[in-house]
Every structure is written in structure tokens, then in C-alpha cells.
Amino acid sequence: MAESARALDVIDTRPAxxxxxxxxxxxxxxDVPAPELLRTLLAGELSGRAALVSSFGAESAVLLHMVSEIDRDIPLIFTNTQKMFGETLAYRDELAERLGFTDLRVYRPDPRLLSERDATGLRWSYDPDGCCDIRKVEPLKRALRDFDVWISGRKGFQAGTRTALPLFELDEADAAVSGPKLKINPLASWPKEALNAYFDTHKLLHHPLEAQGYPSIGCSPCTSRVAQGEDHRAGRWRGWEKVECGIHQPINPGDEPAF
Incomplete structure (x- = not known):
């Protein structure tokens, strides 16, 4: 799918x-169930203001299905780092088609940045943070500039740095350019068992790499199989002191917003 440059039809003048x-x-x-939360907001006060961001990873189909039941025309954003597994790209196309999404927007790294900062394509091997910044963080910032709300599929069980994940966060990563954004994590409290049950109930398509030992799937050079008993995301950036790509910040117990 080609990157979309279409701006919103109506300029939003509401406060950040x-x-x-x-x-x-x-x-x-x-205490509101995730499907009800999404329906209330997407069909109500946040209608037309939100984008759905998906990695099309091992568990992505749950959130994608929930949103497709409410609004199949919502902008669906995928960042193609150009280091993705071929299986992920094929899964993206098939799953988006099956669920009926009409506005899949694919964003890629800026070729000028790649030329300047990763001409060999090997930055992942010596500076994974810098690689993620070029290939994931910058494209997503660009993708979200027309929106003030975005929906993420993160779950608290996925890693120790996500155990305190709240339903709603303030995302100020690009605040200087487009203002603070509301980030929604509808599945923050869902355990793996609930996700599995949802897959079974709705007969959702699984990512083909999940059955091969990849419970968390990112770029191919930085994703490895996970052994039984390891952390859900142990296969991401194995050997590096790195836990997130930079799109999301670690949220440790005590860091979550008070309410």
C-alpha cells in the first residue's frame, strides 16, 4: 500500500x-471492557480524531478485530522499517483484507535519513536505538501528525517494563510539532489466556511465525525465538540492554499516572 499524505478534511481546533x-x-x-471502551470513544467523542497503529505481530489480530467491529474506515497505520519479516508483510495484507479495513496506511523510513545515517543497512548491528529511531520512530511521528489520538496494542504482561501500563497515556513524543496526543492501550490488563480465548472465539488468523517460537515479532535482524520460561519479549534485541523501540517508553510500577 502507498503512503497516504491526505490531511484531515476538518481542521481540529480543540485544545490538546x-x-x-x-x-x-x-x-x-x-472497569469498562475493552470492546465497550473502544465503541464508546470511537463512535462518540473521539470519532474522526483517532488512528489505529498496528505492528501486525503475534497478538495484533485481537485489537484489529475489535476495532473492525466498530469502524473499518479508521486510518490503520503500519510502519514498514524495510527490515520486516516477509511473513509479517504477507500477514498484514491478508489480515487487513479479511477484517475489511479500508484505509491501511504504510509509512517507510525517509530515504534521505537512511542515506545519511544507515547507508549500509547495518546500523541495527551496532546501534539498535539509532536504527529504531530512523526506521520506526520518525516514520510513526510523521504518520500521526494529522491525529491527536492513537490506539496501541500493548499489554501489561508482555514485559516487566509494561506491567504498570495504563489504559490511557499522554504521548508527548512529538508535542513540539503537533502537540500532545492521547494514547489508548485498550488491552493493557489482558492476560495471554484472554487473548488466546479471543482468537479461538472469533477464529482469527494467527501470525505464521508464532508457531515457530516467536511470541513477539519485530524486525527480522533483531528478533529471535523465545525459549520456554523466558520473558515474552526476550527475543527482541537479544544481547542488548534495550527493551523498547522508542515509540513506547518503559512504564515501571510507580510510574503510572495517578487517578
């Missing part, structure tokens, strides 16, 4: 989200 807004939303939706 604040920490107080985030605290109020976390309190309001504390």
Missing part, C-alpha cells in the same frame, strides 16, 4: 489533551 484529561479517562474507564 492534558494530564488531567488522561487521569479522568483512566478513572472513567477503569
Amino acid at each position: 489533551f492534558t494530564a488531567a484529561d488522561v487521569a479522568a479517562l483512566n478513572a472513567r474507564f477503569l
Whole structure:
């Protein structure tokens, strides 16, 4: 799919989200099931303001299915780092087609940045943070500039740095350019068993690499198989003191917003 440069039809002049807004939303939706939370917001006060971001990883189909039941026209953003598994790209196309999404937007690294900072394509091998910044963080910032709300598929069980993950966060990564954004994590409290049950109930298509020992799937050079008993994300950047790509920041117990 080609990258979309289409701007929103209506300029949003509403005030940017604040920490107080985030605290109020976390309190309001504390015990609300994820499908109801999404339907309430996407069909209500956040209609037309949000984008759905997906890695099309091992568990992505759950959130994608939930949103497809509410709004198949929502902009669906995927960042193709140009280091992805071929299986991920094929899975993306088949799953998006099956679920009926009409606006899949694929963003790629800026070729000028690649030429300047990763001409050999090997930056991942000596500077994975810098590689992620060029290939993931920058393209997503570009993709989200037309939106003030985005939906993420992160779950608290996935890693120790996600155990305190809240339903709502304030994302200020690109605040100087496009203002603070509201980030929604509808599946923050879902355990793996609940995700598995949802897959079974709705007969969702699994990522082909999951059965081969990849419970968390990123770029091919930086993703390895995970042994039984290892952390869910142990196969990501194995051998490096790195736990997130830079799109998301680690949230440790005590760091979560109070409400």
C-alpha cells in the first residue's frame, strides 16, 4: 500500500489533551471492557480524531478485530522499517483484507535519513536505538501528525517494563510539532489466556511465525525465538540492554499516572 499524505478534511481546533484529561479517562474507564471502551470513544467523542497503529505481530489480530467491529474506515497505520519479516508483510495484507479495513496506511523510513545515517543497512548491528529511531520512530511521528489520538496494542504482561501500563497515556513524543496526543492501550490488563480465548472465539488468523517460537515479532535482524520460561519479549534485541523501540517508553510500577 502507498503512503497516504491526505490531511484531515476538518481542521481540529480543540485544545490538546492534558494530564488531567488522561487521569479522568483512566478513572472513567477503569472497569469498562475493552470492546465497550473502544465503541464508546470511537463512535462518540473521539470519532474522526483517532488512528489505529498496528505492528501486525503475534497478538495484533485481537485489537484489529475489535476495532473492525466498530469502524473499518479508521486510518490503520503500519510502519514498514524495510527490515520486516516477509511473513509479517504477507500477514498484514491478508489480515487487513479479511477484517475489511479500508484505509491501511504504510509509512517507510525517509530515504534521505537512511542515506545519511544507515547507508549500509547495518546500523541495527551496532546501534539498535539509532536504527529504531530512523526506521520506526520518525516514520510513526510523521504518520500521526494529522491525529491527536492513537490506539496501541500493548499489554501489561508482555514485559516487566509494561506491567504498570495504563489504559490511557499522554504521548508527548512529538508535542513540539503537533502537540500532545492521547494514547489508548485498550488491552493493557489482558492476560495471554484472554487473548488466546479471543482468537479461538472469533477464529482469527494467527501470525505464521508464532508457531515457530516467536511470541513477539519485530524486525527480522533483531528478533529471535523465545525459549520456554523466558520473558515474552526476550527475543527482541537479544544481547542488548534495550527493551523498547522508542515509540513506547518503559512504564515501571510507580510510574503510572495517578487517578
